[in-house]
Amino acid sequence: MSETVVVVVPDADLLASVVAARLVTTIIDAQAVRGRADVVLTGGRVAAKVLRAVKELPAAEAIDWSRVDLWWGDERFLPSGDPDRNETQAREALLDALPLVPERVHAMPPADGADGDDAAAAAARYADELAAGGATFDVLMLGVGEDGHVASLFPGHPDATAEGTVTAVHDSPKPPPTRISLTMPAIRSAAQVWLVAAGPDKADAVGAALGGDTALPAARATGATRTVWLLDAAAAAKR
Numbered sequence: 001m002s003e004t005v006v007v008v009v010p011d012a013d014l015l016a017s018v019v020a021a022r023l024v025t026t027i028i029d030a031q032a033v034r035g036r037a038d039v040v041l042t043g044g045r046v047a048a049k050v051l052r053a054v055k056e057l058p059a060a061e062a063i064d065w066s067r068v069d070l071w072w073g074d075e076r077f078l079p080s081g082d083p084d085r086n087e088t089q090a091r092e093a094l095l096d097a098l099p100l101v102p103e104r105v106h107a108m109p110p111a112d113g114a115d116g117d118d119a120a121a122a123a124a125r126y127a128d129e130l131a132a133g134g135a136t137f138d139v140l141m142l143g144v145g146e147d148g149h150v151a152s153l154f155p156g157h158p159d160a161t162a163e164g165t166v167t168a169v170h171d172s173p174k175p176p177p178t179r180i181s182l183t184m185p186a187i188r189s190a191a192q193v194w195l196v197a198a199g200p201d202k203a204d205a206v207g208a209a210l211g212g213d214t215a216l217p218a219a220r221a222t223g224a225t226r227t228v229w230l231l232d233a234a235a236a237a238k239r
């Protein structure tokens with residue numbers, strides 16, 4: 001039976017610290033239970049803030065980073081190293097400072113990779129990598145868009161209902177227009193899904209999703225065992 005928990009903290013800085021602390025202990029717990037941890041990262045401003053907060057936490061030194069697999073919930077389909085790629089931002093915020101095993105950092109393909117600018121082929125390649133990696137996601141983090149999107153699954157968009165595990169997204173309402181995203185079934189396969197949102201611009205979407213408006217991908221993004229909404233007071237104002 002899956003449970004939903006809503007955690008509200010006063011402001012965005014505290015939110016980042018709280019999510020970072022939960023992430024560190026969740027990774028340590030997963031390694032104790034399974035010998036490894038599979039973590040799904042997200043993009044956006046809150047995500048980068050969380051990763052920077054992990055860097056500041058002494059408890060993060062208790063993690064065996066060589067037994068952590070990192071995956072992404074979505075990616076902006078841009079050339080390798082582009083500053084707007086979620087991968088680039090995560091590397092700058094935290095990953096470059098960690099003793100990770102490069103093969104266990106599963107970035108989604110860039111637009112200048114083996115499939116060139118063919119986003120569908122790149123999505124299929126990531127689906128293969130996911131299947132080969134034998135991952136069961138311990139925790140999957142998501143930012144929440146003002147329109148209620150999560151990852152690159154946008155409300156009312158045809159790609160938001162894709163099946164399988166990974167999909168190419170075209171004509172995204174949030175730039176850039178071409179993206180790669182985990183599908184909703186893949187998101188829902190995670191043991192824990194954490195939806196992280198800060199600021200007044202998120203209040204309507206958070207309120208509607210928590211109210212059960214399943215037209216919003218954020219309302220359907222639940223974890224197999226636990227769904228945790230991690231909000232600052234401004235984002236929680238209309239729930």
Ligand SMILES: O=C(O)[C@H](O)[C@@H](O)[C@H](O)[C@H](O)COP(=O)(O)O
Pocket residue numbers: 042043044045046047074075076086142143144145146149150151152174
């Ligand atoms: O690639 C992206 O842009 C995302 O992964 C997207 O789903 C993001 O997480 C939300 O739009 C929230 O972003 P903010 O935290 O910047 O508002």
